[in-house]
Amino acid sequence: MANVSVITVFVLSGLNETVNHRSIIFFLSLLCYCTILVVNVSLIVIIILDNSLHEPMYILLCAFFMNGLYGTTGFYPKFLWDLLSPVHVISYSGCLVQALVMYSFACSDLSILALMAYDRYLAICRPLEYHSVMSKHRVTKLAFFCWLMPFCIIATNIYQTSRVKLCSSHIDRLFCVNWSIVQLACFPEETTINGIFGNVTITIYVLHGLFIVWSYLYLIKTCTSSLENRAKFMQTCVPHLTSLFTFSFTVLFDLMTLRLALKDFPQMLTNFMSIEFLIIPPIMNPLIYGFKLTKIRKKFVCVVSFKINVN
Secondary structure, eight states, X not given: OOOOOOOOEEXXXXXXXXXXXXXXXXXXXXXXXXXXXXXHHHHHHHHHHOGGGOSHHHHHXXXXXXXXXXXXXTTHHXXXXXXXXXXXXXXXXXXXXXXXXXXXXXXXXXXXHHHHHHHHHHHHHOHXXXXXXXXXXXXXXXXXXXXXXXXXXXXHHXXXXXXXXXXXXXXXXXXXXXXXXXXXXSOGGGGHHHHHHHHHHHHXXXXXXXXXXXXXXXXXXXXXXXXXXXXXIIIIIHHHHHHHHHHHHHHHHHHHHHHSOOTTSOHHHHHXXXXXXXXXXXXXXXXXXXXXXXXXXXXXXXXXXXXXXXX
């Protein structure tokens, strides 16, 4: 079925109440995006160039940081442009692409965190099997699958949304997300299939979350009986748990603003709650791993020291 929507442009109204603060918001947003680029790209380059870091755990971290760059690039350039522009619009196709990027980024983060949990489970609970199961080649393919599967799932959801006839072009957010577009449908009965696909997607990633929780509960139980395993857990699992809690906390806030329609909240607070997952995890994750994991921290210090000596 061809797309019957006559909407060609969406108006993003999330910035309407920030007219007097746009200069400050632009500066802080640009600083945030530059920080995200610097810390993530630095760690990606360090992992790629250092052969000693070509291990399963660091390959997964590299994929994690790349995904952070992918998601934030789908938001910040357009957001910064809107802050400088008197009109905040996005094309129909551009809106669908942005929704695809936002959702696939978040889902890929959860998939990679699930794979990290499985990696730590094997490393600590089944160390003799670890290298045979988690070879470099297999981990690379699994990391790619952790991005490809969410992309395909979300692309299916976005395709279903593109088939819905829309009767409004106003999105009360800073960026496009699938649910906001579906709410603009002329005929709610047309969105039944969207709801089914959406619920299936939610179920898949809730199962991801349950798997992560089970993995770490089992790891905690195993590690309490051994000082060596306890040290491994504190060194490599605590950063993963911190990333998981940060991700869950920020995505929960975004879902609250999206699903509960918090009308009584100030617009600026609602805006911040909706973009926390694009601010906190992409900055916190590389900093947490960079400072907590000894190999990365030592390599980063060596690079910084070398640059200072050269200058």
